[in-house]
Amino acid sequence: MAKRIDVSDLDIFYGNFKAVEGVNVSIEPRSVTALIGPSGCGKSTFLRSLNRMHEVIPGARVEGKVVIDGQDLYGSDVDPVDVRRQIGMVFQRPNPFPTMSIYDNVVAGVRLNSKKMKKNDLDDLVESSLRGANLWNEVKDRLDRPGSGLSGGQQQRLCIARAIAVQPEVLLMDEPCSALDPISTLAIEDLMTELKDRFTIVIVTHNMQQAARVSEQTGFFNLNGVGQPGRLIEFNPTEKIFSNPDQKATEDYISGRFG
Numbered sequence: 001m002a003k004r005i006d007v008s009d010l011d012i013f014y015g016n017f018k019a020v021e022g023v024n025v026s027i028e029p030r031s032v033t034a035l036i037g038p039s040g041c042g043k044s045t046f047l048r049s050l051n052r053m054h055e056v057i058p059g060a061r062v063e064g065k066v067v068i069d070g071q072d073l074y075g076s077d078v079d080p081v082d083v084r085r086q087i088g089m090v091f092q093r094p095n096p097f098p099t100m101s102i103y104d105n106v107v108a109g110v111r112l113n114s115k116k117m118k119k120n121d122l123d124d125l126v127e128s129s130l131r132g133a134n135l136w137n138e139v140k141d142r143l144d145r146p147g148s149g150l151s152g153g154q155q156q157r158l159c160i161a162r163a164i165a166v167q168p169e170v171l172l173m174d175e176p177c178s179a180l181d182p183i184s185t186l187a188i189e190d191l192m193t194e195l196k197d198r199f200t201i202v203i204v205t206h207n208m209q210q211a212a213r214v215s216e217q218t219g220f221f222n223l224n225g226v227g228q229p230g231r232l233i234e235f236n237p238t239e240k241i242f243s244n245p246d247q248k249a250t251e252d253y254i255s256g257r258f259g
């Protein structure tokens, strides 16, 4: 189910402003890839271009290619709604539907995809998705209660359960732990390690230790100056990035000399 992502010569624009320039990278299936870099260098913009989520912003567009297992993501016959089903996204702030029950939150995406499913099958899907998100034991006795009644960390795991319920091939995570306490953060990190057996995971994080703990590959984005586009300066195995990076800018950033 996990898929490979090949990006070539990708530029991303908001209107006339080029936010990201010249990205070339291949992301391996069944792995975690971390994207790091200073604020405003285009990490989130790049992440969103991997499931065409940036297109909800008027005037946002890309030039270049994103190919997922051989299929051109921006091909004229590709439906962006379909893309977002195959390539799920988890955001910075947990965003469960607040009045919906835990159960309905998990199956919300499946229902949107207008798949008619039998109650038994839905029940199984809710259980397997909540188990996959390491939340089942905490909520199995209150599935009919609102999602908003959970703690922040539980809500984020509920959002992950919702994302994996539609069985995506790729999971994009934009600073998924930035609103969470250290214990919930560890729970999400453990979960990523389990989920990468099934999914291709790309995560944006400001937390260097987190990138070092969870990812196999790390990409460092940087800016030459204000108003300049962000660029992917270095992409290497995480171990190398944190011990012996190729670029001085990477070393300066990870050692806290800027950013």
Ligand SMILES: Nc1ncnc2c1ncn2[C@@H]1O[C@H](COP(=O)(O)OP(=O)(O)OP(=O)(O)O)[C@@H](O)[C@H]1O
Pocket (backbone or CB within 6 Å): 014, 017, 019, 037, 038, 039, 040, 041, 042, 043, 044, 045, 046, 057, 230
């Ligand atoms: N909706 C938007 N409209 C116009 N410009 C935008 C929009 N979103 C982001 N930008 C600009 O694109 C550039 C890249 O922003 P982006 O949010 O991708 O950076 P980032 O590296 O994820 O930053 P941070 O780490 O602060 O979240 C910035 O100059 C930002 O101001």
